[in-house]
Amino acid sequence: MKSINKEFYVGVFVIIGLLCAGYLTVVLGGVPMFNPKGYTLYAYFTSVSGLKNGAGIEMAGVEIGNVSEIILDKERLEAKVALRINQGVQLSEDSIASVKTAGIIGEKYISISPGGSDIMLEDKEAFSNTESALDIESMVRKFIFKDDN
Secondary structure (H helix, E strand, O other): OHHHHHHHHHHHHHHHHHHHHHHHHHHHHOOOOOOOOEEEEEEEEOOOOOOOOOOEEEEOOEEEEEEEEEEEEOOOOEEEEEEEEEOOOOOEOOOEEEEEEOOOOOOEEEEEEOOOOOOEOOOOOEOOEEEOOOOHHHHHHHHHOOOOO
């Protein structure tokens, strides 16, 4: 009887350990467990260099969503970014979506500048105004190899 009791407690301890490991994997890995409530908007950029799926979307320094997908639009030959916006956040049709960098060499994220229009973007609509990522490498190359002519 005593060995069954020890085996039971060891089994319970192992199960609790696995549940804790699974929880940490989900939380630290940023794995969405359920479909987040909200809606999807699209933005087209000439360059999204360094932007990754799951990157944050901020407005006035507050996170309002995340990037759910980045693909190449074959018709426009631009990057098409799907933005998952949290429920309750309304964005006007003249809002501007910009790719920004957190710090000097930090991660890329999307910054939304609010517009003044009374017409709000609906699910599956696209931003008409976007600003692509600043490519520091090309700027440095132009500065270094600049012609004096």
